[in-house]
Amino acid sequence: MTDTTTRTHRLPQRRSLVTTLPGPRSTALAQRRAASVAAGVGSSAPVYAADADGGVIVDVDGNSLIDLGSGIAVTGVGASNPAVAAAIAEQAARFTHTCFMVTPYEGYVQVAEELAALTPGDHAKRSVLFNSGAEAVENAIKIARLATGRTAVVAFDHAYHGRTNLTMALTAKNMPYKSNFGPFAPEIYRMPMSYPFRDEAGLTGAEAARRAISRIETQIGADALAAIIIEPIQGEGGFIVPAPGFLAALAEWAKANGVVFIADEVQTGFARTGAWFACEHEGVVPDLITLAKGIAGGMPLAAVTGRAELLDAVHPGGLGGTYGGNPVACAAALASIGQMKELDLIGRAREIENLALPVLRELAAETDVIGDVRGRGAMLAIELVRPGAAEPDPALTKAVAAAALAHGVIVLTCGTFGNVIRLLPPLVIGDDLLLDGLSVIADAIRTLTRINGPAGFTDRPIPRSA
Structure with missing residues (x-):
């Protein structure tokens, strides 16, 4: 392992105040x-x-x-990592944009290849790149609905999934994210999360999952449910780590009932939790995984990666966006992932x-x-x-x-x-x-x-x- 604690930095690594704050x-x-x-x-x-x-x-x-914030879990490799900065400068000197939907480029393909190799599971995978975590989540729901032909989506108490209309519907907390911004997208159902500190004493992960599954079956019905979306460790909701077995039980039920299991790893991904992705701690292999934040060392980039049959079910032109997978952001992502490995x-x-x-x-x-x-x-x-x-x-x-x-x-x-x-x-x-x-x-x-x-x-x- 490269010793990051003694690595030479451009700026002195010390706390020093020369004015009161703010200056x-x-x-x-x-x-x-x-x-x-x-x-x-x-x-x-x-x-x-x-x-x-x-x-x-x-x-x-x-x-x-x-x-101690990393721009909300973004700059894991540092806010001015030399390898990332060099990759950005090199790509920017060539071209900053062509739009992958018009004139594609290798960087986008390389990022998709890296994501296929890094994300859990040995099944065939595909990826589509976007700009933000909310955009990735919104498109993961689109993919799940189209692939299953169903409309209902389950999210959880304390969840945070973004600030677009659909992702606000998935997000649990009202202020400041949702207040007076409705009406929100329909067919979103909220289920109880495993929250060990606040759950009744002794409630296991498997029991908490059964509680949620019982409500899903009663209130929605498995045959109407397109997807379950969950953060393996909840972010804005309070860094809630579910009890062991909770995620695995939900994923197993989803698989048995043809429901797409989506792991929202926007905040937890890319080495943040001591694994490439937090769902690995529980041995869970999601059908779709949403990614952003730490992926590109501070450049705006996001992705949906998952089972090939799900992403390939979408008709050509059904996924994309003008800036999705920007070439400079892709270069930053490849360098950032390289630094995660090297260090x-x-x-x-x-x-x-x-x-x-x-x-x-x-x-x-x-x-x-x-x-x-x-x-x-x-x-x-x-x-x-x-x-x-x-x-x-x-x-x-x-x-x-x-x-x-x-x-x-x-x-x-x-x-x-x-x-x-x-x-x-x-x-x-x-x-x-x-x-x-x-x-x-x-x-x-x-x-x-x-x-x-x-x-x-x-x-x-x-x-x-x-």
């Missing part, structure tokens, strides 16, 4: 933004990026922040898990506001609750994220109840930088819950630079 240049940009960018576009951090490399983002004021980022994701989970679990043992610590690989979460209870605490979650940012660490929140801190570091982050980021989060929780010190302070002040 004056970020503040000025925020004022310009307010006059020109739609208010409906939100940003979790009020700092504006000027540079990024490895595990750090440098803002326009010169502050170096630890990146053994699957192994690195497992190392991140082994490094971070003990720290987070030790923190959980100190306090009664951490209800659960969970996740796989470099996709980890802390669920915050009211002291000594399971009641979600979104206010504390928001405060922890704000405190971490104030001390130079970018973290994201998620969860149906807004009470989950999610950690998505670049897979190339070094050990020291990761541990520094975790220490800031831990000290923020200690400070806000008054652990190990007087009100509002900790015994170990968070340094302003590291």
Whole structure:
């Protein structure tokens, strides 16, 4: 394995604040933004990026922040990986666009070949490329409906699948994703998810699957169901890892009933969880798999990959899009996948898990506001609750994220109840930088819950630079 923790980076891999956040240049940009960018576009951090490399983002004021978000699981290989940047520049110098539906090119074919080799299962596969995860999900549903001749689709509680009309219907959470944007696409049915922290004690994955299957059979009927779509580890819903056996039981029932099983691996794919794809942890081979985010090192690219007979059932011209499989994005994807292999980022994701989970679990043992610590690989979460209870605490979650940012660490929140801190570091982050980021989060929780010190302070002040 290539040691990513000692790899030479273009930018110093350290946390360093030279202004309070946001600094004056970020503040000025925020004022310009307010006059020109739609208010409906939100940003979790009020700092504006000027540079990024490895595990750090440098803002326009010169502050170096630890990146524990990876642009929402996108920049696993780093935000300016040299191999990816070189591939982009080389392709852009040749041509930036022809449209694969007009004049095709080899890069698209190469990406499809790589996806056929990497995704689970040894069956014949086909791929179609798009621009975003939502676009991939929408087309996976189209494919399933056409191939089966059925219309109903099952999604799950806490699911997130995108922001288009159909994918909003699949998404569970109302605010901010769905509120007042309806009416939504019909024939979408929601079933209970396996959520070990919040399920009744002792409920197994197989039992949770039977609960969902019973409702499917009662409310829809297997012969009307085109597809089941599920995130193997739910993303925006709270990094929920279903109980062992849940996914496998659903997939087995789907296969027995001619239902297309779709794994939405938009956030979990491409080494993020310590496997190429999260469904591999449960031994599940999906019929279709939707991909995006980490596929191309930050360039917009997405895909549906799956059984040849399903994708080939669609008539010529039924799938595509002007920018789908853009040649520059394809070049970035090939370089990014190459870096995942060369740097053994699957192994690195497992190392991140082994490094971070003990720290987070030790923190959980100190306090009664951490209800659960969970996740796989470099996709980890802390669920915050009211002291000594399971009641979600979104206010504390928001405060922890704000405190971490104030001390130079970018973290994201998620969860149906807004009470989950999610950690998505670049897979190339070094050990020291990761541990520094975790220490800031831990000290923020200690400070806000008054652990190990007087009100509002900790015994170990968070340094302003590291």
